[in-house]
Amino acid sequence: MLFSIFGLLLVFVLNAAVQAAPLNPVFKRQATPAACFLTGKTALPAEVASGIPALAKAVTCTSGNSVAGVPNVSSGGIDFKTIDFQQSTKSPLGFALATFTTPANPANADLNKLQNQLNDYLAVEAGVRSNGGGSILNKVKSAKFFLQFQIARVNAAKGVPVSAGDTVEHQLEKVLKNAVGATASEIAQVNALAKVV
Numbered sequence: 200m201l202f203s204i205f206g207l208l209l210v211f212v213l214n215a216a217v218q219a220a221p222l223n224p225v226f227k228r229q230a231t232p233a234a235c236f237l238t239g240k241t242a243l244p245a246e247v248a249s250g251i252p253a254l255a256k257a258v259t260c261t262s263g264n265s266v267a268g269v270p271n272v273s274s275g276g277i278d279f280k281t282i283d284f285q286q287s288t289k290s291p292l293g294f295a296l297a298t299f300t301t302p303a304n305p306a307n308a309d310l311n312k313l314q315n316q317l318n319d320y321l322a323v324e325a326g327v328r329s330n331g332g333g334s335i336l337n338k339v340k341s342a343k344f345f346l347q348f349q350i351a352r353v354n355a356a357k358g359v360p361v362s363a364g365d366t367v368e369h370q371l372e373k374v375l376k377n378a379v380g381a382t383a384s385e386i387a388q389v390n391a392l393a394k395v396v
Contacts, residue, residue: 235260236272236322239330247325258322266335269326275315282316284342290380291338295345296388306356317346337379344373355396367393
């Protein structure tokens with residue numbers, strides 16, 4: 200009789216412990232200090248979440264906010280505040296066209312600089328998503344996809360083999376699909392750049 204009461208008590212204790220355990224591994228990852236830009240509790244899409252460990256190693260948080268609810272970030276010495284589309288009167292794509300440029304021959308571009316700029320935008324995007332998204336998300340994505348497009352152009356010019364998702368053509372589609380508030384002239388400039396690899 201004593202054994203069965205002890206066994207029953209053990210089952211209840213273990214059951215309570217299992218129910219109290221966190222079920223969402225994304226929430227646990229977002230709570231880690233290493234991913235300082237993840238301030239919210241909204242689960243991230245798989246393609247965003249998969250890049251967080253590497254991004255957390257490359258990005259640090261600095262004083263102030265990049266966008267509402269997300270700390271300012273810096274990667275490789277490039278502070279988001281210095282490449283913030285919100286400081287421009289242009290569309291996010293127009294700002295990106297003017298800011299994230301490559302030389303006439305994209306093979307001569309500073310790929311490290313472009314990657315650090317992209318890291319800042321990826322961190323801000325993840326931070327915005329962790330807080331539930333909002334209208335700012337599409338604007339952040341517009342500049343982010345242009346940076347990915349520029350990196351694809353540089354890799355193509357250098358003959359670097361890439362996956363289907365990292366081709367100039369695929370990234371061009373992403374830029375055009377997410378060109379929030381872009382003018383016809385800005386769209387034409389992006390289409391012209393896609394031919395220069």
